[in-house]
Amino acid sequence: xxxxxxxxxxxxxxxxxxxxxxxxxxxxxxxxxxxxxxxxxxxxxxxxxxxxxxxxxxxxxxxxxxxxxxxxxxxxxxxxxxxxxxxxxxxxxxxxxxxxxxxxxxxxxxxxxxxxxxxxxxxxxxxxxxxxxxxxxxxxxxxxxxxxxxxxxxxxxxxxxxxxxxxxxxxxxxxxxxxxxxxxxxxxxxxxxxxxxxxxxxxxxxxxxxxxxxxxxxxxxxxxxxxxxxxxxxxxxxxxxxxxxxxxxxxxxxxxxxxxxxxxxxxxxxxxxxxxxxxxxxxxxxxxxxxxxxxxxxxxxxxxxxxxxxxxxxxxxxxxxxx
Amino acid sequence: xxxxxxxxxxxxxxxxxxxxxxxxxxxxxxxxxxxxxxxxxxxxxxxxxxxxxxxxxxxxxxxxxxxxxxxxxxxxxxxxxxxxxxxxxxxxxxxxxxxxxxxxxxxxxxxxxxxxxxxxxxxxxxxxxxxxxxxxxxxxxxxxxxxxxxxxxxxxxxxxxxxxxxxxxxxxxxxxxxxxxxxxxxxxxxxxxxxxxxxxxxxxxxxxxxxxxxxxxxxxxxxxxxxxxxxxxxxxxxxxxxxxxxxxxxxxxxxxxxxxxxxxxxxxxxxxxxxxxxxxxxxxxxxxxxxxxxxxxxxxxxxxxxxxxxxxxxxxxxxxxxxxxxxxxxxxxxxxxxxxxxxxxxxxxxxxxxxxxxxxxxxxxxxxxxxxxxxxxxxxxxxxx
Numbered sequence: 001x002x003x004x005x006x007x008x009x010x011x012x013x014x015x016x017x018x019x020x021x022x023x024x025x026x027x028x029x030x031x032x033x034x035x036x037x038x039x040x041x042x043x044x045x046x047x048x049x050x051x052x053x054x055x056x057x058x059x060x061x062x063x064x065x066x067x068x069x070x071x072x073x074x075x076x077x078x079x080x081x082x083x084x085x086x087x088x089x090x091x092x093x094x095x096x097x098x099x100x101x102x103x104x105x106x107x108x109x110x111x112x113x114x115x116x117x118x119x120x121x122x123x124x125x126x127x128x129x130x131x132x133x134x135x136x137x138x139x140x141x142x143x144x145x146x147x148x149x150x151x152x153x154x155x156x157x158x159x160x161x162x163x164x165x166x167x168x169x170x171x172x173x174x175x176x177x178x179x180x181x182x183x184x185x186x187x188x189x190x191x192x193x194x195x196x197x198x199x200x201x202x203x204x205x206x207x208x209x210x211x212x213x214x215x216x217x218x219x220x221x222x223x224x225x226x227x228x229x230x231x232x233x234x235x236x237x238x239x240x241x242x243x244x245x246x247x248x249x250x251x252x253x254x255x256x257x258x259x260x261x262x263x264x265x266x267x268x269x270x271x272x273x274x275x276x277x278x279x280x281x282x283x284x285x286x287x288x289x290x291x292x293x294x295x296x297x298x299x300x301x302x303x304x305x306x307x308x309x310x311x312x313x314x315x316x317x318x319x320x321x322x323x
Numbered sequence: 324x325x326x327x328x329x330x331x332x333x334x335x336x337x338x339x340x341x342x343x344x345x346x347x348x349x350x351x352x353x354x355x356x357x358x359x360x361x362x363x364x365x366x367x368x369x370x371x372x373x374x375x376x377x378x379x380x381x382x383x384x385x386x387x388x389x390x391x392x393x394x395x396x397x398x399x400x401x402x403x404x405x406x407x408x409x410x411x412x413x414x415x416x417x418x419x420x421x422x423x424x425x426x427x428x429x430x431x432x433x434x435x436x437x438x439x440x441x442x443x444x445x446x447x448x449x450x451x452x453x454x455x456x457x458x459x460x461x462x463x464x465x466x467x468x469x470x471x472x473x474x475x476x477x478x479x480x481x482x483x484x485x486x487x488x489x490x491x492x493x494x495x496x497x498x499x500x501x502x503x504x505x506x507x508x509x510x511x512x513x514x515x516x517x518x519x520x521x522x523x524x525x526x527x528x529x530x531x532x533x534x535x536x537x538x539x540x541x542x543x544x545x546x547x548x549x550x551x552x553x554x555x556x557x558x559x560x561x562x563x564x565x566x567x568x569x570x571x572x573x574x575x576x577x578x579x580x581x582x583x584x585x586x587x588x589x590x591x592x593x594x595x596x597x598x599x600x601x602x603x604x605x606x607x608x609x610x611x612x613x614x615x616x617x618x619x620x621x622x623x624x625x626x627x628x629x630x631x632x633x634x635x636x637x638x639x640x641x642x643x644x645x646x647x648x649x650x651x652x653x654x655x656x657x658x659x660x661x662x663x664x665x666x667x668x669x670x671x672x673x674x675x676x677x678x679x680x681x682x683x684x685x686x687x688x689x690x691x692x693x694x695x696x697x698x699x700x701x702x703x704x705x706x707x708x
Contacts, residue, residue, distance in 0.1 A: 315395035318646040319614045
């Protein structure tokens with residue numbers, strides 16, 4: 001018989017509640033049971049017969065209660081804070097990486113289609129993952145807009161990550177053109193995620209232009225050098241009222257963790273995983289580092305002991321009691 | 324008894340602007356429960372490199388009072404980082420004391436029988452000439468709040484005259500519309516300070532019984548209108564002690580923060596007055612904001628907005644002022660008179676003063692006191708391009 005148990009489909013042989021609890025290893029004295037939104041009294045557990053298609057909720061107490069920790073891109077809610085890039089992989093390893101990363105968003109680049117039904121990356125990305133086409137290859141705003149529109153035609157939804165580079169050596173983003181593209185695409189209904197060089201004024205302009213988040217680079221893309229721009233990313237986190245996603249340069253889980261400790265909403269990473277010895281294992285390591293950093297941020301970082309003694313001439317010595 | 328109008332209603336001629344800043348400020352202030360903060364949050368706030376609104380709230384809490392020395396140390400470090408050892412000097416010039424408001428705590432209020440005066444243009448020029456001769460380069464022009472007796476054109480003319488003698492011109496006048504701020508800016512004014520007095524609108528209602536100032540929302544939006552009018556900077560101030568000073572300090576700080584976020588180019592300044600004895604009202608007792616609480620608020624402003632100017636007025640005595648400029652304040656007045664026409668020769672004052680000052684030192688004396696403290700008095704550092 002198929003029922004829904006705590007929100008998930010479940011196959012059971014139990015005919016009544018007491019045998020369902022036994023079958024699923026619940027202790028009857030510690031739970032409350034609801035069937036089809038009616039609460040069932042404990043003494044009725046044996047008498048209540050379950051039917052095909054019943055919706056059963058079994059609840060118990062736990063310490064506190066876990067608060068959900070999600071974030072938003074426009075109106076879209078996400079719980080994973082790991083955005084995975086899909087470049088530089090052999091296709092077969094992508095799905096393992098996505099799964100081990102627990103990623104809900106994967107970036108893709110638009111390229112001319114291969115003839116003859118060759119393998120397509122879309123076949124390797126697990127279902128339910130939000131696809132985030134990027135505009136890599138665009139050298140100015142107009143090209144980025146074209147690429148975004150073509151990507152939307154493929155059916156990826158409204159997300160677009162703007163990457164505009166007119167420098168082929170370091171692949172540094174062109175902030176000015178990125179602001180322009182953001183303005184055009186957000187007006188056209190895209191959820192615009194601009195990749196940028198961390199500059200406060202540009203970040204403000206991007207926000208005003210309708211960006212859903214800001215994606216400052218930590219270091220040149222593909223360099224695995226970590227948070228070279230840390231101070232400037234911190235300024236964006238402190239000042240901009242949008243999710244700040246650290247993109248590019250994250251080469252090790254420790255660096256991703258640090259970005260999250262600082263208060264980044266998410267981390268985007270590709271090369272560090274795609275070039276690792278064991279790709280799925282590195283994807284998992286990165287995921288855990290991001291989660292650890294996020295938790296540390298939520299927990300509030302502990303105090304750091306400062307060197308140096310307390311001053312001998314206190315600043316507050318001048319205060320007087322007033323009559 | 325005079326009839327009290329709705330203090331939340333705009334009066335005729337008052338411009339409305341589209342903004343959500345006052346709502347955010349009031350919501351945050353109302354939600355601020357400073358009793359929940361403990362040593363832990365205060366220490367965490369002190370340890371953090373950048374101070375956000377939560378840290379600011381912790382620093383203003385009663386729990387933070389025990390850490391006043393540490394807070395002062397941190398404030399001083401922030402002041403040094405952003406201002407070095409410079410202290411700006413200026414003087415206020417009251418050009419008129421006519422007032423149409425009835426604010427029960429103020430010596431200028433329209434029900435007080437004081438000598439009223441308004442300086443003639445040539446008297447303003449004479450005063451300015453005298454003040455400029457003392458070496459000052461920044462002036463703050465003040466009036467009582469009477470549109471009738473000190474109209475915008477009159478104030479504009481004073482700004483034009485001030486432009487001849489000073490490099491920086493501040494205004495502390497009744498709130499006006501953005502268009503009028505733009506006019507005053509063209510006449511030479513650089514910044515505008517408006518004291519909200521208290522952000523608690525219920526309390527505000529009981530203190531400001533009539534006049535333009537009775538309109539709470541028009542006043543709270545004055546800084547934003549001044550920025551829209553092109554003013555270079557805006558100043559904020561709660562008169563600490565009128566209502567719950569912790570909540571008012573939080574609101575003033577958050578108000579400034581939100582405007583800075585919305586208009587990143589605007590220069591931000593705070594004034595930190597406490598209630599002082601005034602003519603015609605002996606009942607007010609500023610007991611609840613002692614020197615320690617004043618220091619706490621000033622330091623909290625500094626740590627929250629390290630780049631903001633903080634002015635410390637002559638309502639405070641020499642000892643408090645000299646110490647505050649060493650810790651968190653960056654601007655100090657000197658050679659102050661708060662009556663009308665007091666710089667004029669042979670005449671003495673033409674109009675009564677707003678409050679009693681507690682530091683009557685001359686420009687020269689304050690200048691030397693700053694130097695004695697190892698700091699650098701600066702008359703102005705603006706450049707006009």
